Amino acid sequence: MDTPARVAVVGAGAVGLTTAFDLAERGARVTLFERDTPGGGSTGRAAGICYDAYAEDIDVAVADSAMARFRRLSGEGGFTLHETPYVFLAREGDDAAAAALEESVERMRVHDRAVSLVGADELADRFPIRTDDVLLAGVAENAGWADPAAYVDLFAEKCESAGVEFRVGDAVTLRTDPPGVAVDDVVTARFDAVVVAAGVHSRRLLAEAGHPIALKPYRAQALVAGCDYRGPTVYDATDESYLRPHPAGVLAGDGVEPVEPDPDDWDPTADDWFVADALDAVRHRTAVGDAGESEPPSATDPELDRAWAGLCGATPDRNPLVGAVAEGVYVAAGWHGHGFMWAPAIGERLAEAVLGDGQEAIPDAFDPRRFDGDEEFAVVEGMTLDD
Ligand SMILES: Cc1cc2nc3c(=O)[nH]c(=O)nc-3n(C[C@H](O)[C@H](O)[C@H](O)COP(=O)(O)OP(=O)(O)OC[C@H]3O[C@@H](n4cnc5c(N)ncnc54)[C@H](O)[C@@H]3O)c2cc1C
Incomplete structure (x- = not known):
């Protein structure tokens, strides 16, 4: 029998929790590091609006699977998708x-x-x-809203049942060669891969490890x-x-x-x-x-x-940064205010990329390495008409 992959996920927001569960469900041994409380970052401050009304094909594909998953999840635990145009x-x-x-x-x-x-x-x-x-x-028409806190609670429970180990209160720094994390400068257990889903903190974490990303x-x-x-x-x-x-x-x-x-x-x-x-x-x-x-x-x-x-x-082009930045080191950040509504789809795609052969599950347009990480750019907020 193959030894299951050991994966560290950094950040228990909507994206990290979903990714941790999707990895565990696919057989990985997952440890989820959260320095504060699950949902205590941007996720706990989101409005919870979700829709599939996008004009670009890659956004449509991601939003489509996210909405379908929200709908399947609705009614599980205390989570409800309130369908609202x-x-x-x-x-x-x-x-x-x-x-x-x-x-x-x-x-x-x-x-x-x-x-x-x-x-x-x-x-x-x-x-x-x-x-x-x-x-x-x-x-x-294919739109609604959900309470982000209820999503966090549901995925925290799903992660527990899928065997994800929670390390709440541990602020980590990143190691990239080999991939790993350290708490108080002490490297934790060995990992085959690390997923950085630390929201806006992802930039600093990755930059300190020598992999700057274009995130503001x-x-x-x-x-x-x-x-x-x-x-x-x-x-x-x-x-x-x-x-x-x-x-x-x-x-x-x-x-x-x-x-x-x-x-x-x-x-x-x-x-x-x-x-x-x-x-x-x-x-x-x-x-x-x-x-x-x-x-x-x-x-x-x-x-x-x-x-x-x-x-x-x-990000400079308003597409998120999702995928590998180095061997075994992945990032998922840069949502322009859409990270909650995309989390159900990003978790699945990232889990497949981490445990599969590469990036096929993730659109090339999301590849974090399309930028050097030192770009100058003006912030364009998320909810605009071409969304
Ligand atoms: C006012 C407002 C309204 C919004 N409305 C919507 C909306 O309607 N729909 C929508 O889709 N999106 C919305 N968003 C955007 C949404 O909140 C984010 O895109 C989404 O929550 C990002 O989730 P995340 O998991 O990537 O990050 P976060 O939820 O920020 O999670 C990152 C986690 O990483 C942890 N962390 C950071 N550094 C470390 C470290 N070193 N070690 C361990 N843990 C660490 C943090 O504590 C945090 O819990 C809104 C945002 C705001 C502010």
């Missing part, structure tokens, strides 16, 4: 956004996505949201507000903000800052300007009824429940 819209006067929206919907349709282009009236007939400012909207952190914000909202997930491309239904009312976000934060020293609390803007955006979009001369009334005035910030990772 994803509406992305351009406001009156924003012809550039409307043109980009029309073009992306056409490309999504080439890839057989269930997405339609609608005007304000059709949107109003279907959804209880304000539409009198809408020039054009896309409606993607950026700070994004979200809040939960109490109100009566029964509508879809909405991305307003003109305002660059989004909201989705939440058990308390709505979860709304973006508030992306154009300043690069230090992943070890950043502000996890939301900024006042973000809270004010996001509540205004919620008030605006949930306002329905007879507009008459003035602003239509909000469904209910949103009341701030909580607000927070978190870090996302950007």
Whole structure:
């Protein structure tokens, strides 16, 4: 009998947990190192929105398998995929956004996505949201949201049952020749492969081991507000903000800052300007009824429940970095705000790449070695119309 491969996974966010489980299920002996708590990184701060409305074929393939897996998982443990259409819209006067929206919907349709282009009236007939400012909207049907904490709990349980060894509280550094990890500078057990799924910390970990990657952190914000909202997930491309239904009312976000934060020293609390803007955006979009001369009334005035910030990772071409950086050393990072919705598909593909013959399961466009790691680039945040 072959000896099972021994694999270390660094980071117990959505990506690391899924990858650890998928590796263990395929027969590997997996140790998962998490310096904080599972889900305590960006995953615990995500909005949990997911959809397959992409225009590029590689994104479509990944999102397709991720959505299918979310659906299969729904109902397991405390995890639920709340199926909710994803509406992305351009406001009156924003012809550039409307043109980009029309073009992306056409490309999504080439890839057989269930997405339609609608005007304000059709949107109003279907959804209880304000539409009198809408020039054009896309409606993607294969979409929803899920609670990232419930996903973390489910995969923590699945990892336990699959025999993954958890090393929670251990911050590791990386060794690459041979692949391995060290805790407090002491090298742990021997591993055949190491997967770095340490979110925005992946850059420092790999750079210190001599393998710089082209990854930049950026700070994004979200809040939960109490109100009566029964509508879809909405991305307003003109305002660059989004909201989705939440058990308390709505979860709304973006508030992306154009300043690069230090992943070890950043502000996890939301900024006042973000809270004010996001509540205004919620008030605006949930306002329905007879507009008459003035602003239509909000469904209910949103009341701030909580607000927070978190870090996302950007790459120069907006594709993630997934695959080998050296013999036996893999990375999975750089999601542009899509790491939660892609985790179910990335875990499987990465597990196959680590235990198989190479990168076939992962699109070439994700190969982390396509960059030297010292590139200068501006951050383009994730939720834009060509997604
Ligand atoms: C406000 C906000 C809203 C978002 N909304 C969405 C959304 O709606 N949909 C979506 O798909 N994505 C969303 N995202 C993005 C999403 O949060 C990330 O893409 C995703 O969580 C990345 O998961 P991960 O497992 O790669 O990283 P993380 O969840 O950050 O996990 C990395 C883990 O590695 C650990 N770690 C780091 N260094 C070490 C070390 N040296 N040793 C051991 N452990 C280490 C960390 O403690 C952390 O737990 C959002 C992000 C933010 C901030």
